[in-house]
Amino acid sequence: MTSAPVVVDGTGAGLDAAAQIEDQLIAATKQRGRRLGDYVGPLLVFVLFIVLWEYMHRDGIQRWLGRKPSVLPSPVTIIDQSLFNKIFRDQLITGLGWTCLVAFVGLGITIVIGMALAIVMAQKAWVERSLYPYLVALQATPVLAIVPIIYTVFGGGLGARIYVCIMIAIFPIVTNTLFGLTSADASQHDLFTLRHASTWTRMRKLQFPNAMPAIFTGFRISAGLSVVGAVVGEQFFREGAKPGLGVAIDQFRTRLQRPPMYGAIIVACLLGIVVFFVFGLLSRLVVGHWYESQRS
Amino acid sequence: MEMGSGPALSFRGVSMVFPDGTHALQETTFDVSPGEFVTVVGPSGCGKSTLLKIASGLHQPTTGKVVVDRKKLGYVFQDATLLQWRSVQRNVELLAELEGMPKGERAKRATDAIRTVGLAGFEAKYPKQLSGGMKMRASLARTLVLEPDVFLFDEPFGAVDEITRERLNDEVISLFQQRRFAGLFITHSIAEAVFLSTKVLVMSARPGKLVASYDVPFAYPRSPELRFDPEFARLSGEISHSLRGAHV
Ligand SMILES: Nc1ncnc2c1ncn2[C@@H]1O[C@H](COP(=O)(O)OP(=O)(O)O)[C@@H](O)[C@H]1O
Ligand SMILES: [Mg+2]
Numbered sequence: 098m099t100s101a102p103v104v105v106d107g108t109g110a111g112l113d114a115a116a117q118i119e120d121q122l123i124a125a126t127k128q129r130g131r132r133l134g135d136y137v138g139p140l141l142v143f144v145l146f147i148v149l150w151e152y153m154h155r156d157g158i159q160r161w162l163g164r165k166p167s168v169l170p171s172p173v174t175i176i177d178q179s180l181f182n183k184i185f186r187d188q189l190i191t192g193l194g195w196t197c198l199v200a201f202v203g204l205g206i207t208i209v210i211g212m213a214l215a216i217v218m219a220q221k222a223w224v225e226r227s228l229y230p231y232l233v234a235l236q237a238t239p240v241l242a243i244v245p246i247i248y249t250v251f252g253g254g255l256g257a258r259i260y261v262c263i264m265i266a267i268f269p270i271v272t273n274t275l276f277g278l279t280s281a282d283a284s285q286h287d288l289f290t291l292r293h294a295s296t297w298t299r300m301r302k303l304q305f306p307n308a309m310p311a312i313f314t315g316f317r318i319s320a321g322l323s324v325v326g327a328v329v330g331e332q333f334f335r336e337g338a339k340p341g342l343g344v345a346i347d348q349f350r351t352r353l354q355r356p357p358m359y360g361a362i363i364v365a366c367l368l369g370i371v372v373f374f375v376f377g378l379l380s381r382l383v384v385g386h387w388y389e390s391q392r393s
Numbered sequence: 394m395e396m397g398s399g400p401a402l403s404f405r406g407v408s409m410v411f412p413d414g415t416h417a418l419q420e421t422t423f424d425v426s427p428g429e430f431v432t433v434v435g436p437s438g439c440g441k442s443t444l445l446k447i448a449s450g451l452h453q454p455t456t457g458k459v460v461v462d463r464k465k466l467g468y469v470f471q472d473a474t475l476l477q478w479r480s481v482q483r484n485v486e487l488l489a490e491l492e493g494m495p496k497g498e499r500a501k502r503a504t505d506a507i508r509t510v511g512l513a514g515f516e517a518k519y520p521k522q523l524s525g526g527m528k529m530r531a532s533l534a535r536t537l538v539l540e541p542d543v544f545l546f547d548e549p550f551g552a553v554d555e556i557t558r559e560r561l562n563d564e565v566i567s568l569f570q571q572r573r574f575a576g577l578f579i580t581h582s583i584a585e586a587v588f589l590s591t592k593v594l595v596m597s598a599r600p601g602k603l604v605a606s607y608d609v610p611f612a613y614p615r616s617p618e619l620r621f622d623p624e625f626a627r628l629s630g631e632i633s634h635s636l637r638g639a640h641v
Contacts, residue, residue, distance in 0.1 A: 306476070
């Protein structure tokens with residue numbers, strides 16, 4: 098059990114902002130139609146990033162930080178060793194498989210528990226007030242601090258990893274769903290009250306559909322966090338020979354195999370980005386035809 | 394107006410003091426009979442919306458009572474309050490759906506109501522694709538599906554432009570002529586009040602109290618040109634004068 102210092106943006110605030118920015122960009126793009134320039138900018142930044150990396154490898158890391166160039170391999174080396182070295186490549190593919198498994202199972206459970214909690218909390222203000230502090234506490238607890246407890250309860254394998262995943266990913270689902278369920282207009286509620294609608298009817302025909310856009314925002318943020326949670330969980334809980342990307346990163350690190358280590362980090366990043374965008378796409382498919390983003 | 398039938402909606406000494414101490418309505422008494430269209434004008438914040446909320450049963454009055462049959466009561470809000478995830482057709486069906494009306498029946502009524510308000514062809518559109526005036530039409534159609542005997546309107550056209558408002562007023566007039574419901578309409582536009590109503594009530598600043606009542610003598614059907622009639626201008630002036638007094 099090594100403790101690679103992993104900074105976890107537990108609040109999901111980073112991803113939250115990312116979700117908002119993406120929505121804005123898409124709304125803006127829709128208004129004026131797609132242009133070639135939409136692709137040129139990102140591509141340019143990507144090229145600059147690679148060039149900067151290569152420069153740091155060749156000269157910068159020595160000149161500015163006083164480290165050996167091998168600490169930061171060239172992008173070419175990283176790609177070469179990650180993709181074309183069979184042993185490393187197999188390790189990354191296996192790692193991706195295990196990490197996906199934990200992230201997806203964790204996300205599934207997170208969604209079920211998180212939404213159920215939000216639905217319960219949406220019923221009465223006092224329920225919300227009573228439960229909220231515990232959510233915040235869960236959110237504020239560093240994984241590192243409770244590793245022994247998790248170990249005792251869930252063992253040292255997949256169960257513990259899934260728990261970490263849930264713990265890190267659940268907050269945005271609950272808060273976004275709760276916000277969505279409680280944000281219908283007062284006069285829309287009046288409409289239902291006038292027709293003597295039951296709590297269940299109100300939930301089904303007003304609050305739940307009204308919450309869909311927010312719920313999808315929650316899904317998207319939590320999906321990104323569940324990947325973070327899976328990688329972090331793997332670094333603490335490795336029983337059962339199930340080497341995910343987090344394990345791979347750590348093994349490559351201790352063996353000073355730098356290129357595949359960066360390769361593993363990049364694969365973990367890509368996985369996070371892919372799930373984030375897939376859920377964004379899903380959201381547009383499900384609510385895009387009626388939802389009007391407030392920000393413009 | 395109709396012989397033998399009592400008022401469809403009756404306020405008897407209704408007062409309203411909110412839990413926070415806001416005194417919104419004071420000793421309000423008036424009736425609205427079938428075939429009457431009563432409009433209330435008054436300074437903003439004087440308790441006009443509160444009046445409708447009490448009529449509909451959304452609020453309980455502090456003292457006094459309201460006599461009305463709420464099964465056939467329609468309420469058009471200030472905002473269209475359409476459900477954004479429903480098409481126009483499904484929005485217009487909503488209230489009937491909540492009343493448990495069978496699918497075929499409510500679909501047919503919705504189609505009729507949509508045609509009545511001039512939205513035919515827009516059934517499949519979503520609210521975000523509609524203009525403000527069209528949203529209000531959809532909201533009106535949604536209430537029409539219930540075929541209300543008592544029709545409450547809370548400044549429904551306050552947010553649309555002048556021309557759209559006049560068109561919507563024509564729609565409301567023709568609905569009123571066809572159905573002869575008991576109408577209670579809130580507005581801050583005196584022209585709108587006089588054009589639509591059989592009677593205009595003026596309310597004082599908070600705590601709201603009825604301070605004047607004007608019978609509007611024009612016969613229905615009323616044509617849009619009525620707005621340029623000298624008698625129309627005279628009556629509007631009189632109400633306007635009374636309303637200025639109500640502000641102090
Ligand atoms: N639920 C409430 N609790 C406390 N005060 C309220 C409530 N609803 C309305 N009021 C107050 O009562 C007064 C009358 O409100 P309202 O009937 O909405 O006025 P308006 O004539 O503009 O429609 C206002 O001062 C408003 O702030
Ligand atoms: Mg009002």
